[in-house]
Amino acid sequence: MADIEEILSVERIDADIYRGGAFASALRRTFGGQVAGQALVAATQTVAPEFAVHSLHGYFLRPGKPDQPAVFLVDRIRDGRSFVTRRVTGVQNGEAIFSMSASFHITDDHGIEHQDVMPPAPDPESLPDQKEKAEQLKGNARVFYAEWENFDIRIVPRDQLVTHESFAAQQRVWFRYRKPLPDDQLLHVCTLAYMSDMTLLGSSKTAHPDVDSQNASLDHAMWFLRPFRADDWLLYDQTSPSAGGARALTQGRIFDRAGRMVAAVTQEGLTRTGVPTSIASVTRPAT
Structure with missing residues (x-):
């Protein structure tokens, strides 16, 4: 697997037009987090660098082709003194595959503050590292851990x-990027945006463990609340x-090990039954 810095690197090809890389994948469509x-x-x-992203709202419009790069067209919707808004369209072969709005904010320390308490969960080191037994797994579970071998993903057993x-339906997952990352909060934010699509739709399947379905992310919204490191353990509640209606609504709260709520996620995904499944439908490993 390519390093996350390489995956998230984009090339400027013209004013407000960028191209992302294509990477070898066992999936039949480009991973939504990428x-x-x-x-x-x-x-x-x-x-401008003084603005930090605080939210994104995206729609997955068409399945991307993992062996082809995507081009990203950025529209400068608004440049304010405190907030900046951008709209991005991801394109492959002349067709939009992804649409996203992102909002940026200059941090303001004058305001109220509170957060939910982090739910109980076993220490991540007490859970088995699935990478060590990935070769023994079968089907989607093996594909899942092989596809994201640079990410340490440990689902809390039922x-x-x-x-x-x-x-x-509930699920908790500890996850982190395995390799040390630079002290660049923007990189950690974009890495978490990538990671946040992992396992979340699978939480809907915990209430239907024996039901096969065709799964795909439809839309994805995310809010970044406090600074964090993506290469340290994060609890995804x-x-x-x-x-x-063949769709499942899922929600996630992300906490660091100190109990600080660092991000929140909402996603709706396709969960259609009665059709053949494939590795294109991987959202979580079997547990």
Whole structure:
């Protein structure tokens, strides 16, 4: 697997036009986190460094081809004194495959502050490193860990998961980038945008463990709340409050090991049953 710095690198080919790289993949369509991450990097190239991204809202319009690069067209929607807004369209073969709006803000320390308490979870080091037994796994689970071997992803087992009876479907995942990353908060933010598409739609499947479905991310929204490191452990607390009409709504809160809530995610995904599944539908490994 390519390093995340290489995956997130984009080339400027003209004013407000950028091109991302193409990388070998076992998936039949480009991983959504890669498209979102590259689009976010393209947007940041048009924003002054004192502005930090605080939210993104994206739609996956068509399946991308992983063996072809995507071109990202950036529209400068607004440049204000405190907020900047960009719209990015990802294109392959003349067709839009992804559309995203991103908002940037100059940090302001004058305001209220509160956050949810991090839910209980076993220490990540107490959970097995799936990379060590990836060769023994089968099917989608093996593809999942092989595709993202540079990411340490440890799903909390069901028998160690503290659940809430009012939630329809729940899942918690510890994850981090395995290799040390530079002290560049923008890189950590874009890395987390990439990582946030991992496993989230799979939280909807925890209520239907024996049901096969065709899965794909449809839209993805994310808010960045506090500074963090993507190469240190982050707890992804995931729920799926509703599924119906072949779509599942999923939500995630991301905490660092100190219990600080650093990001929030909402995603809706396709969960269509009655069709053949393939590695293109990988959203989480079997547990």
